[in-house]
Amino acid sequence: MILQKIVWQQQAVEETELFYKVRNGIQSGEKILLSAGGKVDFCTYMNIFSAEKWKEYTGIQSITLSITFEGKIKVLVYALSSVEEKIVNSKIMQEEMESSSKSTKCTSRIELPVKGVIGVTIVAEEDTVLYEGSYDTDEVASRREINIGIGICTFKREKYVERNMNVLKKYLLNNEESQAYGHLSVCISDNGGTLEKEKIEDSNIRIVKNKNLGGVGGFTRTMFEHMRDDKITHVLLMDDDAVISPEAIERTYTLLTVLKDEYMSATIGGTLLREDLPKVQYECGACWNNGDIVATNHDFDMSVLENVVKNEQIQRTEYTGWWYSCIPVEFIKEKKYPLPFFIHRDDIEYGLRANGQFIFMNGISIWHEAFENKLPGFLEYYDIRNLAITNAIHNPEYTAKEFKKMLFIQVSSNIGKYRYKYVDLNLKGAVDFLRGFKWFYHVDTLKLHGELAKYNYQAQPVEEFIGYHGIEAEDLNPCGRPETEPPGKARKLWGMLSMNGHFFPAYKSETTKVARPNPNIYDLYRCKEVVYADAAGKAICVQRSRGELIKAYIKMLKVFRLIDKHYDRVCDEYRRNYSKLESREFWQNYLQLK
Numbered sequence: 001m002i003l004q005k006i007v008w009q010q011q012a013v014e015e016t017e018l019f020y021k022v023r024n025g026i027q028s029g030e031k032i033l034l035s036a037g038g039k040v041d042f043c044t045y046m047n048i049f050s051a052e053k054w055k056e057y058t059g060i061q062s063i064t065l066s067i068t069f070e071g072k073i074k075v076l077v078y079a080l081s082s083v084e085e086k087i088v089n090s091k092i093m094q095e096e097m098e099s100s101s102k103s104t105k106c107t108s109r110i111e112l113p114v115k116g117v118i119g120v121t122i123v124a125e126e127d128t129v130l131y132e133g134s135y136d137t138d139e140v141a142s143r144r145e146i147n148i149g150i151g152i153c154t155f156k157r158e159k160y161v162e163r164n165m166n167v168l169k170k171y172l173l174n175n176e177e178s179q180a181y182g183h184l185s186v187c188i189s190d191n192g193g194t195l196e197k198e199k200i201e202d203s204n205i206r207i208v209k210n211k212n213l214g215g216v217g218g219f220t221r222t223m224f225e226h227m228r229d230d231k232i233t234h235v236l237l238m239d240d241d242a243v244i245s246p247e248a249i250e251r252t253y254t255l256l257t258v259l260k261d262e263y264m265s266a267t268i269g270g271t272l273l274r275e276d277l278p279k280v281q282y283e284c285g286a287c288w289n290n291g292d293i294v295a296t297n298h299d300f301d302m303s304v305l306e307n308v309v310k311n312e313q314i315q316r317t318e319y320t321g322w323w324y325s326c327i328p329v330e331f332i333k334e335k336k337y338p339l340p341f342f343i344h345r346d347d348i349e350y351g352l353r354a355n356g357q358f359i360f361m362n363g364i365s366i367w368h369e370a371f372e373n374k375l376p377g378f379l380e381y382y383d384i385r386n387l388a389i390t391n392a393i394h395n396p397e398y399t400a401k402e403f404k405k406m407l408f409i410q411v412s413s414n415i416g417k418y419r420y421k422y423v424d425l426n427l428k429g430a431v432d433f434l435r436g437f438k439w440f441y442h443v444d445t446l447k448l449h450g451e452l453a454k455y456n457y458q459a460q461p462v463e464e465f466i467g468y469h470g471i472e473a474e475d476l477n478p479c480g481r482p483e484t485e486p487p488g489k490a491r492k493l494w495g496m497l498s499m500n501g502h503f504f505p506a507y508k509s510e511t512t513k514v515a516r517p518n519p520n521i522y523d524l525y526r527c528k529e530v531v532y533a534d535a536a537g538k539a540i541c542v543q544r545s546r547g548e549l550i551k552a553y554i555k556m557l558k559v560f561r562l563i564d565k566h567y568d569r570v571c572d573e574y575r576r577n578y579s580k581l582e583s584r585e586f587w588q589n590y591l592q593l594k
């Protein structure tokens with residue numbers, strides 16, 4: 001049985017260092033050509049074998065390495081682990097192989113180490129062609145019948161959906177050589193009603209039109225649709241605009257077929273790598289931390305072997321994002337459906353129900369635009385409201401004082417960035433939470449979302465700002481530049497005491513500054529005006545205002561009084577009643593399904 005293929009064709013991104021590193025050789029189509037003395041190193045993010053996790057989650061104790069090649073090679077197998085922040089690397093096998101024509105040969109049995117990962121390097125002793133490779137086992141007596149229903153929610157992102165469905169069709173759905181062939185189906189919730197079925201649908205892909213009730217409405221609809229089929233064992237939620245790796249889905253399927261019984265209720269999570277910096281990992285699972293989110297192994301450069309090995313250590317996880325989240329159907333039946341948050345924090349709240357039962361494996365990943373490269377807009381409302389609801393349900397110890405502290409930090413951050421309208425979104429999110437469960441249960445979600453527009457900035461194409469106060473075209477791509485180093489303690493303290501320079505004259509040389517959507521706030525010190533440009537080519541322009549600063553804090557203090565008065569009662573309401581939002585009956589009515 002093939003457990004994991006060694007891959008070098010970059011189906012998702014052109015970033016060879018995530019797949020292999022070669023000396024005196026080249027990739028030519030589906031082959032790697034090595035000159036005599038050449039070497040290809042597969043001790044990489046996509047091609048290490050996570051020995052510790054395979055032993056833990058499946059019970060497999062040994063593997064062999066299969067290589068399809070022509071020539072003469074030396075195969076070196078290494079065990080790598082992280083001990084006290086240092087990488088321990090030991091060679092555990094060295095074997096020579098020779099073939100005068102294309103053929104597949106296997107190494108001797110490799111006993112899996114207790115900790116860490118296995119990596120492979122191949123050295124050519126004469127000119128050699130490599131065709132394929134894989135980590136195999138003969139220890140599996142039987143495999144589970146696994147069928148994965150992929151659920152994608154989209155709203156007017158036709159080009160991304162078409163791109164991803166073409167990838168799935170080519171490599172998985174219509175590819176009989178894929179291990180997952182015949183075990184995958186796709187349901188797309190079209191919240192915008194703009195997809196052309198004739199371009200996308202086939203026997204394995206179905207589009208359903210859905211009321212636009214945000215991401216959670218679309219994802220829940222796909223859960224509904226897949227659970228109509230008794231053969232579906234797992235629902236894999238994926239973002240519509242993510243860059244999909246077919247290898248990730250195949251590895252997910254293979255792992256599920258051999259999981260121990262005790263792990264069958266676990267969710268398989270996908271690592272998120274940055275689309276703009278494809279070697280950089282945004283997170284490998286995360287901890288909610290009552291709203292002060294801690295992303296696991298954030299900003300790891302996955303072309304660095306040390307990071308690859310550290311990343312495979314089993315760590316505490318509280319949730320995984322729905323950009324790639326493979327959830328057992330039995331879990332959905334037991335824990336029921338998500339809360340109707342519209343957007344943001346829905347995956348977090350649902351993930352908290354799993355009590356830390358998550359599995360992450362190297363190569364099970366997607367690429368996505370970094371969240372800090374997007375203008376937050378109305379998310380400033382949902383992040384506050386949904387955070388409060390999530391904590392009310394899952395953490396009764398989270399106090400009004402802690403909520404006020406979090407709100408103060410968020411409001412102060414937006415004030416420091418001169419984004420005073422976002423302050424209104426923050427405060428409305430808090431006030432709407434305080435309206436209580438009954439309000440939340442009956443609110444017209446679409447009407448509410450539409451009303452948030454008056455609190456938001458109207459973004460414009462970045463081209464509109466070329467020439468404005470001397471701004472040049474290259475200035476309007478701040479997301480493509482390295483972030484500035486954070487200031488020292490003294491600079492931070494002065495920035496806080498001076499309200500980031502609000503009460504000092506603006507620097508004449510920086511009357512208008514171009515910044516990424518979420519800059520270091522101290523980088524805006526004494527700027528008069530800021531143009532925020534995002535990775536999608538949109539921008540807003542804001543000006544510093546002492547009057548708006550004072551008004552913002554006055555409004556915040558008024559909301560603080562409401563929190564003091566109503567917080568405990570409202571939290572109790574949510575804890576007693578939230579189960580009414582999880583039922584199939586509620587969601588059938590909410591989605592207006594017959």
